[in-house]
């Protein structure tokens with residue numbers, strides 16, 4: 001197995017492929033902000049209707065992000081770099097478990113803030129792990145490879161991608 005590409009976090013911003021190849025960092029920042037906002041607003045019972053509506057919309061966006069990751073990003077990077085996405089996929093499952101707890105808290109109007117806080121903790125751990133694993137692999141792709149990745153279907157990519165070591 002090829003060694004998996006490593007670039008320390010503090011060197012990401014000075015990499016020539018930053019930020020063009022790591023736009024997912026923007027989505028993650030957004031997820032973190034919404035999650036913190038929800039925890040804060042769940043403090044007051046009068047705000048729970050607003051919090052529940054926003055949470056529902058936000059979780060739909062999170063699920064489509066996860067779907068993209070599990071169906072395109074992870075399989076491509078696993079094939080290209082030989083990286084293991086088992087723990088990252090388990091992070092999505094852990095978020096689904098927390099989501100069930102949040103929804104049940106909304107139904108009972110009981111401990112919504114605690115459930116959102118637990119969800120926020122699992123989300124932070126997942127995003128941290130995912131970024132540490134994925135960002136160096138995305139930065140390590142040549143411009144041409146990245147453009148090909150962005151415009152191609154995963155089945156085409158998996159057919160023609162060969163595992164290679166960092167250039």
Ligand SMILES: [Fe+2]
Nearest residue numbers: 024065069130
């Ligand atoms: Fe993500």
Ligand SMILES: [Fe+2]
Nearest residue numbers: 066069092130
């Ligand atoms: Fe993810």
